[in-house]
Amino acid sequence: MKYLLFLLFSFSLFSEASAQCCSVGSPVGGTTSIGTLPQNNFRYTLFYRYGYGNRYYIASELVNDTKINVKQAFSNYVGLFIDYGLLNRLTITGECGYYINKVQDWGEKGQFEASGLSSAVLMGKYNLLNDIESEFEITAGMGIKIPFTSKRIQKNGVDLPRDVQPSPGAFGFVSQLYLRKGFSDISANLFLVNRIEINGSNEDDLDYRYGNCYNTSFFITKKIVDNLIGILQIRNEIKEKDRDNFTGEISTSGSNLFFFSPQINYSFGDLSVSALYDLPVYRYYNNRQLGGKYSFALNFIWQMDLSGN
Amino acid sequence: MRKYFYILISLLVITLIGCKKEESPTNPKTFTFVSLTASKTEIDINEFTDITATATGENLTYRWSCTEGAIFDNGPKVQFSICHATTVRITCIVSDASGNSESKDINIKIGQK
Numbered sequence: 001m002k003y004l005l006f007l008l009f010s011f012s013l014f015s016e017a018s019a020q021c022c023s024v025g026s027p028v029g030g031t032t033s034i035g036t037l038p039q040n041n042f043r044y045t046l047f048y049r050y051g052y053g054n055r056y057y058i059a060s061e062l063v064n065d066t067k068i069n070v071k072q073a074f075s076n077y078v079g080l081f082i083d084y085g086l087l088n089r090l091t092i093t094g095e096c097g098y099y100i101n102k103v104q105d106w107g108e109k110g111q112f113e114a115s116g117l118s119s120a121v122l123m124g125k126y127n128l129l130n131d132i133e134s135e136f137e138i139t140a141g142m143g144i145k146i147p148f149t150s151k152r153i154q155k156n157g158v159d160l161p162r163d164v165q166p167s168p169g170a171f172g173f174v175s176q177l178y179l180r181k182g183f184s185d186i187s188a189n190l191f192l193v194n195r196i197e198i199n200g201s202n203e204d205d206l207d208y209r210y211g212n213c214y215n216t217s218f219f220i221t222k223k224i225v226d227n228l229i230g231i232l233q234i235r236n237e238i239k240e241k242d243r244d245n246f247t248g249e250i251s252t253s254g255s256n257l258f259f260f261s262p263q264i265n266y267s268f269g270d271l272s273v274s275a276l277y278d279l280p281v282y283r284y285y286n287n288r289q290l291g292g293k294y295s296f297a298l299n300f301i302w303q304m305d306l307s308g309n
Numbered sequence: 310m311r312k313y314f315y316i317l318i319s320l321l322v323i324t325l326i327g328c329k330k331e332e333s334p335t336n337p338k339t340f341t342f343v344s345l346t347a348s349k350t351e352i353d354i355n356e357f358t359d360i361t362a363t364a365t366g367e368n369l370t371y372r373w374s375c376t377e378g379a380i381f382d383n384g385p386k387v388q389f390s391i392c393h394a395t396t397v398r399i400t401c402i403v404s405d406a407s408g409n410s411e412s413k414d415i416n417i418k419i420g421q422k
Contacts (some may be wrong), residue, residue, distance in 0.1 A: 005381070025386065031321070037382075065355075067355045068355060068392065069355045069390055069391060069392060079344065083377060104379070106379070106381075109381055110368045152374070154372070154374075155383075156383040157371050157372045157373060157383050157384075158372075158373045158380045158382075158383050159373065159374040159375070159380070161378065161379045162377070175410065182363060206376060244376060245400050246376045247376060247396070249396060250395075251329065251393070251394075252392075252393045252395070287393055288354075288392065290392075
């Protein structure tokens, strides 16, 4: 059963809330913490993610244009989740993230680079149903997204492009729904996770508002050997168009993406480590956008039981 | 008496000339944001256009921003480019050491060949 505890918290739901025409997206939701904890249990999840993209797309078609200025874009991101089991059915979660760097490379013209804190999310998750006999579980959560800054980063008096800004700069609302069906006789589990992020407007002079994100993931997990679990994930990310008060809808924002993400998870004692690779299998971008080529992530999870049981 | 009259007239002329010089917009010590211009106000995607802020004053600083796209370089002359068709507003705020500040916008239309 212990391996399942770790599993519940080590899946990834990458949110593209900050993706725009020339960036590879940002894990505002990051690797998400999805289940509840027993009362008086703490869980720390530290994760790292690297994302890379170097090809433009119009809708689903690759653009073959040698005049493209942005040669590549990549980001290094670390995130931290802290979960606390307030009650046996109620867990509170704090999320925050930091961009080590977020880079847009324009070849000979140079590159734009920024780093900084992204957003924080405070969320409460309640276990609506946990039928041990049928191994069926439903957990729902909701919370608020809090920006660390609403100001754009500038260098030498010039605002850096929005694509490399680490923070969306606006408050938002987050909801999450998590369903699990277990098959203990074959040491397997099915998961369905849905996460919605409603973004508010930035307080800058443009009232910039990132499009809402709707992420849905389907996971299959299978115990391979003791402490080692294999996970296959299919994930859909729908992102609406961004808006501002000058352009209206930003035509080169918003997308519908499907990913295939294999993952392995190894646990020892109170620690668990997992690694995953994110491979896009279907993409549709509005207008013309830089598409993510791949990303990978490493998660470290540590759980503490303070209940004395 | 006539001597004092000529001295008074001379002082008046000198004072007037001096005042006129200080009020002139061409005097570099007077803060004036004269213009914000672009070498091209219509460009193709991935093409560059030069944006120039012309201002007078002491210890001028330039703050640039745009609604979309990217601005290169800094100071009174920058370059702008973007990867998709749209219309972009570029804003420049010029300030001097005395706290004077003025903002100007210019719109750049980006088309697709």
